[in-house]
Amino acid sequence: MDATSAKLGQGRGVIERYREYLPVSDSTPVISLGEGDTPLVHCPQLSKRVGRACDVFVKNEGVNPTGSFKDRGMTVAVSKALERRASTLVCASTGNTSASAAAYAARAGISCTVILPVGKIAIGKLLQAFVYGARIVAINGNFDDALRIVRELGERNAFTIVNSINPDRIAGQKTAAFEIVDRIGDAPDFHLLPVGNAGNITAYWAGYREYHARQKSTKLPAMIGFQAAGAAPIFHNRVIEKPETVASAIRIGNPASWKQARAAIGESRGAIDTVSDEEIVAAQTWLARHEGIFVEPASAAAIAGFFKCCDSKEATCSFKKIPAKSRIVCTVTGHGLKDPDVIQEQMEELRPVAPTVNDVRRVLGL
Numbered sequence: 001m002d003a004t005s006a007k008l009g010q011g012r013g014v015i016e017r018y019r020e021y022l023p024v025s026d027s028t029p030v031i032s033l034g035e036g037d038t039p040l041v042h043c044p045q046l047s048k049r050v051g052r053a054c055d056v057f058v059k060n061e062g063v064n065p066t067g068s069f070k071d072r073g074m075t076v077a078v079s080k081a082l083e084r085r086a087s088t089l090v091c092a093s094t095g096n097t098s099a100s101a102a103a104y105a106a107r108a109g110i111s112c113t114v115i116l117p118v119g120k121i122a123i124g125k126l127l128q129a130f131v132y133g134a135r136i137v138a139i140n141g142n143f144d145d146a147l148r149i150v151r152e153l154g155e156r157n158a159f160t161i162v163n164s165i166n167p168d169r170i171a172g173q174k175t176a177a178f179e180i181v182d183r184i185g186d187a188p189d190f191h192l193l194p195v196g197n198a199g200n201i202t203a204y205w206a207g208y209r210e211y212h213a214r215q216k217s218t219k220l221p222a223m224i225g226f227q228a229a230g231a232a233p234i235f236h237n238r239v240i241e242k243p244e245t246v247a248s249a250i251r252i253g254n255p256a257s258w259k260q261a262r263a264a265i266g267e268s269r270g271a272i273d274t275v276s277d278e279e280i281v282a283a284q285t286w287l288a289r290h291e292g293i294f295v296e297p298a299s300a301a302a303i304a305g306f307f308k309c310c311d312s313k314e315a316t317c318s319f320k321k322i323p324a325k326s327r328i329v330c331t332v333t334g335h336g337l338k339d340p341d342v343i344q345e346q347m348e349e350l351r352p353v354a355p356t357v358n359d360v361r362r363v364l365g366l
């Protein structure tokens, strides 16, 4: 890396790291914020829940530059858009895609329009789209309506769509699977993740297959996807007209990559299952308190799903009889600070006391 590219912060990021696997050439301008290379955290408390000397890891995608996994795909999508001389990006979003698109567009010096379902975007994500300078259009509709509009805008106007229907997004996102294999020396036995528009499960499966084909791994994981109970079209095998869940990021009734997700689940001998809002919120707090990882509700769906696999008779995938020493990876997709509302509701109001040691001791019961 020369001094200039170091100064531009372009020495890191998934394009530099996995260039040979990505649709880029030497003439592609690299727009990167240093995404990827996220921690694969070994979780002793989760491992204990499965027992049988199994190891559970959490791939913490919330530490990406804009706080979600979307940055991996966005660096590739925006770099390719710039190479094709695009001037305006557009996306529909439940929040994270818009935050990421807005940031990478700002970095690239091009404009970005985001179409969002009104009232259903977590406050942190909305603030991100604003501060990075995106044009924000709120619609009286849900994500599925927003994506329909974006598809039309992409056809009729000079917009480059940066939703995961853009193959460059999927190409970038598959690097998360590469990182996992590079880190633990092989593919895991099970990979758990939340499913919304189904781009991520599609991307992980593509990544695992590609590495396996190149003999970087000896096996392929079973892909286990989790949808929120009120927004579970793939699980129920039908479009959900009015999806509802506390996990607003995966409040989607008609996922764009539905077929690809089905293929990933089928080919990997995986499963699709649902988790309730109560299970999601409980898992979110549990993960923060037991493993020190604070994730947003949609991400906690993977952890709630993990518990279901461990404990529930109704689970479509049970961990009760898996081989000893199995390795399980759960992807947590977004940072908890993006979506503080549910947690804030659980907090009691703080009542300040006088600034003396005695008063503080009294409160602590000492």
Ligand code: F0G
Binding pocket: 068, 070, 092, 093, 094, 095, 096, 097, 098, 164, 194, 195, 196, 197, 198, 199, 200, 201, 249, 250, 296, 298, 299, 333, 334
């Ligand atoms: N987790 C989070 C935090 C997300 O933001 C999303 C999707 C998912 C999981 C599901 O991933 O769609 O690839 O199946 N968010 C999109 C958005 C829809 O607009 O930010 P998926």
